[in-house]
Amino acid sequence: MNALLEVKGLVKRFPAGGPVWRRRHVHAVSGVDLAIARGQTLGLVGESGSGKTTVGRCILGLHRPDEGEVLFDGRDVAALRGSALAEFRRRVQPVFQDPYGSLDPRWTVGRSVQESLESHRIGSVQDRRERVAELFSIVGLDPALADRHPRNLSGGQRQRVGIAAALASEPELLVADEPVSALDVSVQAQIINLLQRLERELGLAVLFISHDLGVVEHISSDVAVMYLGRVVETGPTATILRSPQHPYTRALVDAIPLPDPARRLRHVPLAGEIPSPVDPPSGCAFHPRCPLAEAGCRIDVPELGPVGDEHLVACPVVARGTPSATAPNTAAPNTTAPSTTAPTTAAPNTTAPSPSHREH
Amino acid sequence: MSTADGRTAPALALEDLRVTFPSAQGPVSAVDGVSLELRPGEILGLVGESGCGKSTLANAAMGLLPDTAEVSGAVRLGEQELTALDEKALRRVRGDEVAMVFQDPSTSLDPVWTVGDQVAETIRAHRDVSRREAKERAVQLMKEVGIPSAEQRYADPPHRLSGGMRQRIVIAAALANDPAVLIADEPTTALDVTIQAQILRLLDGLRERRGTAVLLITHDLGVVAQVCDRVAVMYAGQLVEVATTEQVFAQPAHPYTEALLRAVPGTGEPGSELAVIPGQVPDLSSPPAGCRFAPRCPFGTDACATRPALLGNESGDDATGAVACWHPRTPRARRQEVTAS
Numbered sequence: 001m002n003a004l005l006e007v008k009g010l011v012k013r014f015p016a017g018g019p020v021w022r023r024r025h026v027h028a029v030s031g032v033d034l035a036i037a038r039g040q041t042l043g044l045v046g047e048s049g050s051g052k053t054t055v056g057r058c059i060l061g062l063h064r065p066d067e068g069e070v071l072f073d074g075r076d077v078a079a080l081r082g083s084a085l086a087e088f089r090r091r092v093q094p095v096f097q098d099p100y101g102s103l104d105p106r107w108t109v110g111r112s113v114q115e116s117l118e119s120h121r122i123g124s125v126q127d128r129r130e131r132v133a134e135l136f137s138i139v140g141l142d143p144a145l146a147d148r149h150p151r152n153l154s155g156g157q158r159q160r161v162g163i164a165a166a167l168a169s170e171p172e173l174l175v176a177d178e179p180v181s182a183l184d185v186s187v188q189a190q191i192i193n194l195l196q197r198l199e200r201e202l203g204l205a206v207l208f209i210s211h212d213l214g215v216v217e218h219i220s221s222d223v224a225v226m227y228l229g230r231v232v233e234t235g236p237t238a239t240i241l242r243s244p245q246h247p248y249t250r251a252l253v254d255a256i257p258l259p260d261p262a263r264r265l266r267h268v269p270l271a272g273e274i275p276s277p278v279d280p281p282s283g284c285a286f287h288p289r290c291p292l293a294e295a296g297c298r299i300d301v302p303e304l305g306p307v308g309d310e311h312l313v314a315c316p317v318v319a320r321g322t323p324s325a326t327a328p329n330t331a332a333p334n335t336t337a338p339s340t341t342a343p344t345t346a347a348p349n350t351t352a353p354s355p356s357h358r359e360h
Numbered sequence: 361m362s363t364a365d366g367r368t369a370p371a372l373a374l375e376d377l378r379v380t381f382p383s384a385q386g387p388v389s390a391v392d393g394v395s396l397e398l399r400p401g402e403i404l405g406l407v408g409e410s411g412c413g414k415s416t417l418a419n420a421a422m423g424l425l426p427d428t429a430e431v432s433g434a435v436r437l438g439e440q441e442l443t444a445l446d447e448k449a450l451r452r453v454r455g456d457e458v459a460m461v462f463q464d465p466s467t468s469l470d471p472v473w474t475v476g477d478q479v480a481e482t483i484r485a486h487r488d489v490s491r492r493e494a495k496e497r498a499v500q501l502m503k504e505v506g507i508p509s510a511e512q513r514y515a516d517p518p519h520r521l522s523g524g525m526r527q528r529i530v531i532a533a534a535l536a537n538d539p540a541v542l543i544a545d546e547p548t549t550a551l552d553v554t555i556q557a558q559i560l561r562l563l564d565g566l567r568e569r570r571g572t573a574v575l576l577i578t579h580d581l582g583v584v585a586q587v588c589d590r591v592a593v594m595y596a597g598q599l600v601e602v603a604t605t606e607q608v609f610a611q612p613a614h615p616y617t618e619a620l621l622r623a624v625p626g627t628g629e630p631g632s633e634l635a636v637i638p639g640q641v642p643d644l645s646s647p648p649a650g651c652r653f654a655p656r657c658p659f660g661t662d663a664c665a666t667r668p669a670l671l672g673n674e675s676g677d678d679a680t681g682a683v684a685c686w687h688p689r690t691p692r693a694r695r696q697e698v699t700a701s
């Protein structure tokens with residue numbers, strides 16, 4: 001096991017009103033395990049409220065996990081202090097959806113990137129100037145643009161600046177949350193190409209958080225699909241898109257509007273909506289919308305179990321084989337030791353359903 | 361459901377529509393001479409990237425632009441010439457014969473009214489019906505757009521509903537007076553993909569049941585492929601191609617359409633380099649003369665300094681697409697080249 005980043009049994013709740021003795025919580029993440037190897041790109045997909053952004057923010061150390069841990073290079077991120085924390089922040093960098101929010105509007109973009117170097121105490125003043133120009137060329141920007149302000153750049157150029165600032169500290173892991181969602185398709189293509197080139201040339205690991213399976217298919221070799229705070233399926237992207245196993249993943253793949261008029265509206269869309277994470281359904285959170293749901297799904301939280309090579313699914317009905325099989329409802333198959341290269345490890349301790357589900 | 365003869369009177373026709381906004385850098389030509397017909401019962405996709413003028417075009421057609429905008433050209437809704445109407449007359453038309461649905465349903469709905477009353481109000485604004493009748497119709501419409509337990513939801517304020525349900529309410533209000541034309545500007549862009557699939561189904565079903573003509577404005581070529589009968593592609597304020605959805609995806613005629621399709625991830629080999637369009641969208645306060653795509657076009661020649669006319673299916677013949685290009689990518693349009701002036 002040589003993971004750069006490991007997330008184990010991550011749980012994160014946010015208070016959501018109600019009196020103190022009966023505080024309600026948003027169950028943003030309810031037991032997630034992930035692993036990213038050096039140089040690997042893992043796609044984390046899900047719809048609004050699936051918890052994908054919260055996972056990213058926990059990894060960046062912007063949220064403290066309620067349970068579980070985030071291990072970077074074997075060390076618990078929550079326990080890092082002082083120089084170890086500074087070191088972590090140098091090695092893990094965020095890329096956000098629109099860097100407009102993270103770039104100071106009064107500064108030239110060159111100064112913003114330089115600031116990133118200064119805050120990590122990299123190089124002398126003279127070195128930094130040269131390094132900014134170098135970073136601009138790495139992300140495909142004319143270094144002359146360094147004198148402009150963010151408002152004078154296009155969305156694609158701003159995202160390149162955001163990536164340049166992230167690369168300033170020579171990180172090993174990028175946590176990119178919807179980095180191309182705000183961009184037009186032709187600009188989006190440029191940024192995707194850039195991220196792929198960086199991954200290849202700099203050996204960067206990337207957690208690519210996105211709602212867009214088409215983009216994820218293109219950029220990441222492996223994918224984890226989240227629904228209401230849990231990973232429901234994970235494995236090689238090609239396998240999952242070709243033969244999704246979890247009923248939710250199937251619906252998600254079917255709902256992708258394919259740019260192919262020969263296959264228009266060919267699937268009955270998944271009915272209903274994502275339930276509120278304040279009051280998630282018991283057992284498997286997907287059971288109220290699931291075409292395969294059976295009695296046991298309301299009670300037991302399914303664990304990720306292998307259904308193929310490095311392919312894990314959290315659905316006992318699927319794991320048993322055919323949906324029509326009438327075997328008694330057993331718990332999810334044994335969580336066998338995950339293969340070393342699997343992007344996500346099976347959860348050994350996600351059995352507690354909604355650990356702090358106090359109301360009702 | 362493309363009409364075979366194509367000569368039925370259009371539900372909505374735009375003729376040489378031009379929109380210019382003032383700016384510090386001089387007038388910005390946001391829409392530059394667009395002629396387009398929306399046929400009864402069809403879903404016509406209007407696609408293009410940010411700033412291409414697709415929303416401005418729709419707002420101009422409905423008289424919704426600020427007074428500073430200079431609009432010229434003709435907009436015909438059935439027999440009516442909309443550009444000749446004053447604001448009062450336009451208000452009678454909007455929400456009645458033509459309705460609009462926007463991207464963000466929460467800005468289209470009043471936060472302090474119940475969602476049901478907002479649908480009923482749309483009816484009463486245009487029809488002389490009692491409150492009770494309007495309420496009954498509103499509940500019926502809410503059922504039609506797929507709102508579960510519509511009677512109970514009627515009294516909910518918008519914030520009680522999810523984004524998808526709110527968009528259904530907006531669609532119900534838009535359909536309240538059975539408009540001939542529905543203009544939907546990025547109606548699913550703010551929604552999750554599984555909810556988007558539901559709304560696209562809904563729009564497709566409404567068109568089928570009611571024969572409403574839909575102008576679907578979107579940046580998403582996947583959405584276009586899923587529901588549109590025909591596609592109009594805009595670039596930098598100009599219409600560059602109009603054809604059936606099948607033609608546009610199988611044989612794009614304009615180099616911009618072709619480049620746009622190739623830039624969509626998920627269509628090619630995963631991990632391969634995506635095709636990009638070199639350069640940037642021109643500044644519309646000083647657009648290139650002639651074809652506005654020419655500076656970025658791999659096939660550009662001296663001829664492109666003269667603006668190519670949109671040619672091909674002016675006869676309404678669906679067998680040929682219409683393209684505004686001196687060097688179209690498919691032979692079907694090329695034969696028209698000689699007649700271009």
